[in-house]
Amino acid sequence: MRVGIVQFPGTNCDFDTWEAVRSVSGLEPSWLSYQTDSVREIDAVILPGGFSYGDYLRTGAMAAQTPVMKAIRKFAQEGHPVLGICNGFQILVETGLLPGALLINASRSFICEDSPVVSLTSRTPFTSIIPEGTRITLPIAHQEGRYYLPEDKLRNIEASGQVVFRYANNPNGSIHDIAGVSNPEGNVVGLMPHPERRIRHSSSPPDGLLFFESLLISLRNRMFQRTAPDLPLLK
Numbered sequence: 621m622r623v624g625i626v627q628f629p630g631t632n633c634d635f636d637t638w639e640a641v642r643s644v645s646g647l648e649p650s651w652l653s654y655q656t657d658s659v660r661e662i663d664a665v666i667l668p669g670g671f672s673y674g675d676y677l678r679t680g681a682m683a684a685q686t687p688v689m690k691a692i693r694k695f696a697q698e699g700h701p702v703l704g705i706c707n708g709f710q711i712l713v714e715t716g717l718l719p720g721a722l723l724i725n726a727s728r729s730f731i732c733e734d735s736p737v738v739s740l741t742s743r744t745p746f747t748s749i750i751p752e753g754t755r756i757t758l759p760i761a762h763q764e765g766r767y768y769l770p771e772d773k774l775r776n777i778e779a780s781g782q783v784v785f786r787y788a789n790n791p792n793g794s795i796h797d798i799a800g801v802s803n804p805e806g807n808v809v810g811l812m813p814h815p816e817r818r819i820r821h822s823s824s825p826p827d828g829l830l831f832f833e834s835l836l837i838s839l840r841n842r843m844f845q846r847t848a849p850d851l852p853l854l855k
C-alpha cells in the first residue's frame with residue numbers, strides 16, 4: 621500500500637514520517653511535492669509536521685493554497701485516508717478539510733514535551749486498532765496548537781464523534797482538551813502530537829506505531845477506498 625508524504629518548503633518531519641511508514645511492512649512511502657496537482661497510485665496521504673512557509677501569515681495558511689492541496693481535497697472527498705500531523709493538522713484546518721482553528725498556545729511559548737492523550741474512537745483509518753479510551757503518550761512540539769471552535773460547532777463535533785484525541789493534561793489551552801479531530805466521515809484526521817516520533821521499541825512504548833499499523837489494516841480490509849488486491853481480513 622502506497623502512502624504519499626507531502627513536502628512543502630519548510631516541512632521538517634518528512635523523513636521521520638517516511639521512516640515510520642517504512643517501518644510497517646506492507647506500507648510503502650512515496651514523496652508528494654507541493655507542486656503536484658494530482659494524486660495518483662496512492663492509497664493514503666500524510667501531511668507531516670514542520671514550519672511550512674516559515675509559519676508566516678498563519679500556520680498552514682500558505683501551504684493550503686498549493687496545487688497539491690487542491691488534489692488532496694479531491695482525494696479526501698473520494699473517501700481516501702488523509703492524516704495531518706501538527707503542521708499538517710494546521711494545513712488541513714486551513715484547507716477546510718477539518719473543522720476549527722489552531723491558535724497560539726495559552727502560554728504563548730513553544731512547547732516540546734511528551735503528552736499523554738486518550739484515543740476516543742477507532743472509527744478512523746489511523747486509529748482502527750486502538751480501543752476507545754486507550755491512553756497513549758506521544759511527543760508534542762508546537763507554538764500554535766491551541767484548538768478552537770465556537771461553542772455551537774463544538775457541540776456538533778462532540779455529538780458526531782469527531783473528537784479523536786483528548787489531552788490527559790491539557791498543555792496548550794485547547795478547548796475541551798482537544799488534541800485531534802476528524803471530518804464527519806472519519807477518513808481525514810488531524811492531531812497536534814507526533815506519532816512518527818514514537819515508533820521505536822528501544823525507548824518508551826512505541827505508541828506512534830499504532831497509527832501506521834491501523835492504516836495498513838484499514839487499507840488491507842478496504843475500510844477506506846481504492847483497489848486493493850483480494851487479501852484475507854487481518855485482525
Ligand SMILES: NC(=O)CC[C@H](N)C(=O)O
Pocket residue numbers: 668669670671672675679705706707708761762763764765
Ligand atoms: N512540529 C510542528 O509541526 C510545528 C508546528 C507549528 N509550525 C507550530 O509551531 O505551531
